[in-house]
Each structure stands twice: as structure tokens, then as C-alpha cells.
Amino acid sequence: MPPLPNAARAHDPRRTAYAAELAQGVERFHEPRREDCPWCGSGRLRTRLRAPDLLQHKPGRFALDQCADCGHAFQNPRLTPEGMAFYHRDCEEADLGGLPGAALAARRARRRRRGDARLMREVGEPESWLDVGTGHARFPEAAREVFPYTSFDGVDPTPRVEAAREAGRIEEAYVGRLADPEVAERLRGRYDVVSVFRHLAHAPDPRAELRGALAVLRPGGHLLVELPDPGCAFARLFGKWWPAHGLPRHLHLLPLHNVCAELEAAGCTILVIDRRRPHTPNDLSAALALVLRRALPFADVPWRHEPPHPAQRVLRAVLAFVAASLVQKAALLDLLLSPLLRRAPGLSNAYRVVARRDTA
Numbered sequence: 001m002p003p004l005p006n007a008a009r010a011h012d013p014r015r016t017a018y019a020a021e022l023a024q025g026v027e028r029f030h031e032p033r034r035e036d037c038p039w040c041g042s043g044r045l046r047t048r049l050r051a052p053d054l055l056q057h058k059p060g061r062f063a064l065d066q067c068a069d070c071g072h073a074f075q076n077p078r079l080t081p082e083g084m085a086f087y088h089r090d091c092e093e094a095d096l097g098g099l100p101g102a103a104l105a106a107r108r109a110r111r112r113r114r115g116d117a118r119l120m121r122e123v124g125e126p127e128s129w130l131d132v133g134t135g136h137a138r139f140p141e142a143a144r145e146v147f148p149y150t151s152f153d154g155v156d157p158t159p160r161v162e163a164a165r166e167a168g169r170i171e172e173a174y175v176g177r178l179a180d181p182e183v184a185e186r187l188r189g190r191y192d193v194v195s196v197f198r199h200l201a202h203a204p205d206p207r208a209e210l211r212g213a214l215a216v217l218r219p220g221g222h223l224l225v226e227l228p229d230p231g232c233a234f235a236r237l238f239g240k241w242w243p244a245h246g247l248p249r250h251l252h253l254l255p256l257h258n259v260c261a262e263l264e265a266a267g268c269t270i271l272v273i274d275r276r277r278p279h280t281p282n283d284l285s286a287a288l289a290l291v292l293r294r295a296l297p298f299a300d301v302p303w304r305h306e307p308p309h310p311a312q313r314v315l316r317a318v319l320a321f322v323a324a325s326l327v328q329k330a331a332l333l334d335l336l337l338s339p340l341l342r343r344a345p346g347l348s349n350a351y352r353v354v355a356r357r358d359t360a
Contacts, residue, residue, distance in 0.1 A: 014090075015302040018302050021086060022059065026058075026059050026060040026086075028082075029079055029082060029083025029087075030078070030083065031077050031078045034074075037067035037070060038072070038074055038205075038252075039067065039070055039072035039074075039207065039254075040067060040070040042068070042069040042070065044067065044068035044069055045065045045066070045067060047064070047065055048064045048065060048066040049063070049064050049240050050062065050240070051064075051245070051247045053247070054293075054294060055246075055249070055293075056090070056301070056303075057298065058086070058087060060248065062247040063075070063077075064245060064253075066230075071255040071258065072254060072255065073230050073253035075248065075251045078204070078251060079251070081204075087248045087249055090302070110142050113139045113142035113143065115277065116195075116226075117142065119224070119272075119277070119354065120147075120224065123222055125150060126191075126222075127151065127192050128151045128153070128193075129147070129150050129152050129192065130155060130187065130195070130216060131143075131153070131154045131155075131194075131195050131197075132154075132155055132156075132178060132194060132199050132209070133157075133196065133198070133199025134156050134161055134164065135156055135160050135161070135164075136160050136169070137161065137164035137167075137169035137170045139195065139197060140153075140154060140170050141169040151171050153172040153174070154170040154172075155173075155174040155175075155177075155178060155183065155187075156173075156174075156175065157175070157176060158175070162175065174187070177203065177212070178208075178212025178213050178215070178216065179208035180212070183212070184215045184216060187215075187216040188215055188216055189218050189219075190216055190218070191216050191217055192221050192222070193217075193222050193224065194216060194221070194223050195223075195224040196209075196223070197226045198228065200225070200227055201227060201251065203252065206254060207262060210225070210266075214266050218357075219358070220356065222271075222354060222355070222356055222357075223353075223354070223355045223356075223357065224352070224354050225352065225353045226278050226350060226353075227254055227259065229255075229275070229348065229349055229350055229351050230244075230255060231255060232348060232349045233347050234283040234287075234347070234349055235349070238283065238287045241287040241290050241291055243282060244349065244350075256273070256351050256353070259353055263353065266357075267357065267358055268355040268358060269355060269358055270354075271355060273351065273352070274352040274353075274354075275348040275350070275351045275352075276343065276348065277342075277352065278350035278351055278352040279338060279342045279348040279349055280349060280350060281334040281341070283349055284330045284331075284333055284334050284337075285327050285331035285334050288327055288330045289327045292326065292327065295319075296319050296320060296323065297316040297319070300313075
């Protein structure tokens with residue numbers, strides 16, 4: 001964000017809005033703390049980590065608890081809807097919020113999305129496909145190159161999905177969550193394929209969202225779920241710096257066995273469990289980017305009352321240039337290591353499940 005003169009800063013509507021919210025404190029953005037696991041109900045919880053907002057550096061501190069019985073990890077206390085809106089604002093996670101090296105990942109993203117779509121070639125060409133948590137609908141846009149005759153729709157809790165429809169990336173757009181019975185009922189039994197890429201990490205109720213995704217499938221339809229793996233070695237090694245921990249914007253981390261058990265209980269057959277292709281080669285580079293971003297002098301952002309001094313601006317620009325070079329080298333190392341990490345047990349940072357809905 002370019003610097004603003006002091007007079008302009010005082011009349012900047014975004015700064016005014018942030019100042020009004022912060023004057024009331026950020027504690028109000030938290031729900032009461034849970035004493036039981038939202039997945040299995042167990043009271044055996046431990047704190048996995050505590051962290052501030054490492055991406056945007058907005059005020060607040062957050063905790064991720066983990067259930068000792070089922071392994072489910074969740075933000076505790078959880079953000080309220082107002083809190084989620086506050087911490088998501090001015091943050092496009094698709095580019096890691098402008099972190100150095102994010103452009104390199106963006107150049108690989110379209111090719112990766114096409115590869116994700118090709119996975120469904122094994123079950124035939126679908127007539128209709130719903131992408132859940134689609135955002136700007138970049139996945140349907142890329143998947144259409146693989147399935148040119150498939151009708152792609154999208155659902156997302158933000159108005160971005162409507163902009164995606166206007167841009168022609170999807171045919172139908174729905175604002176909301178599949179956990180909402182009204183949304184799920186409206187789309188019930190309409191789709192041959194439903195894809196849920198990483199969306200469950202952001203959902204307030206991932207089990208209800210998963211059940212909603214099954215409800216909109218036709219019997220015999222296929223559900224494609226991809227999530228970060230909270231059990232991978234890099235999650236333990238990097239702790240709060242592991243990008244998929246993502247506090248405060250990530251609310252849940254779901255172990256693979258929980259997802260599979262839930263799908264089977266809902267009458268699905270698990271067809272594919274894949275830890276190789278979903279691995280995203282960014283553990284080293286994204287963690288380093290977060291560390292370096294934290295170390296840089298603060299930026300001129302609307303949620304900070306005082307602007308940085310000119311000397312701080314110059315120092316930040318110089319250090320950011322050096323940091324970008326370091327992150328690019330780490331990104332290259334991520335790519336070189338990725339063939340090994342995809343194959344070695346416990347090192348892949350994500351998993352994918354393809355399930356067939358067998359019951360009506």
C-alpha cells in the first residue's frame with residue numbers, strides 16, 4: 001500500500017473503519033472457549049500451539065487445541081463471524097497476502113488445478129460439477145480446459161463467487177455455505193461431482209459442510225476432498241510458522257482418518273486416498289516468508305494508527321528485496337525436495353480423498 005499524506009490518512013475510510021473497530025478491543029471477536037472436541041465430544045484437549053496473526057499482523061493472539069482421542073485440531077476459542085470478517089478483510093489467501101515468493105506459487109497454480117481436474121477422468125466426464133468454497137472460481141476456470149462440456153457451478157460464503165460468474169468462470173453462483181440447510185436443500189441431488197479444496201479448514205462446522213456436500217450429490221456421484229495434513233512432519237517441525245496452521249483464518253485441521261470415517265458413516269465408498277499429488281511444495285518457502293515478514297519493519301497498513309517513519313520505509317524496502325531472494329531460493333529447494341516428500345511416509349503436507357455416494 002503506498003504511503004498517504006497525513007491529511008489523507010485521517011480521511012481514509014478503511015483506516016477510519018479499523019480505528020472504530022479496534023477502539024472496542026479484539027477480545028469481543030472470540031466466542032467462549034470450548035471444553036470439548038467439536039468433532040468427537042471428548043474433553044481430553046491439549047493446546048497444540050499459540051500464535052499471533054503472522055500473515056497480516058493484525059492485533060490479537062490465538063490458540064489451536066487438539067483432541068487427544070480423535071486428533072481433531074481446532075481454533076479455541078473460535079472467532080465469531082464478525083471476527084472472521086475482521087481478520088479476512090484485506091487478505092487474499094490465494095497469494096499468501098503478498099508474501100515474497102507468492103508470485104512463483106501463483107505461476108504453478110493453474111497447471112496444478114488442471115491436474116486436479118484430470119483425477120476425475122477415471123470416473124468419466126461429469127455433466128455437472130459444484131466447487132465448494134470456490135472464491136474467484138480459479139479451479140473451475142482451469143478444470144473447464146479438461147472437461148469442456150461440463151457445467152461448473154460454485155458456492156462460496158463471500159460475494160466473490162458472484163463476480164466469478166460475471167467473469168464467466170462458472171455458470172451458476174451461490175453465496176452461502178452447504179452447512180446451511182436452505183442452501184443444501186436448494187441444490188439437493190443436482191451434481192455428479194462436488195469438489196471441496198481446503199475449504200473445510202475455514203468452515204465453522206466442517207462436519208455439517210461435508211454432509212451438505214454429500215446432499216447435493218446425485219446417488220453414484222463423486223466427492224473430491226483435499227485438506228492439509230495436520231500430522232505431517234513439517235507441521236510439527238515448524239509449529240506456528242507452518243503455513244497451513246493459518247491462525248486466525250483457519251478454524252479446523254482434520255486428520256485423514258476422521259474424514260474417511262465420516263464419509264463411510266454417511267454411506268460412501270472411499271475410492272482414492274492420495275498423499276502424493278496434493279502435496280504443495282511450499283513448506284520451507286512459506287515458513288521462511290512468514291518469519292522474514294514478521295522481522296521486517298511494519299508496513300503502512302490501515303489497522304496501524306501510526307505511519308512508519310521514512311527511515312523505516314527505506315529499511316523495509318531494502319530488507320524486503322533481500323528477503324524475496326531468500327524465499328525464492330527456499331522455493332527452489334521446496335521443488336527439488338518435492339519428489340521425495342511426496343513419497344516418504346509422513347512428509348506430504350496434504351491429502352486427498354475421492355468418495356462415491358452410494359446411498360440415495
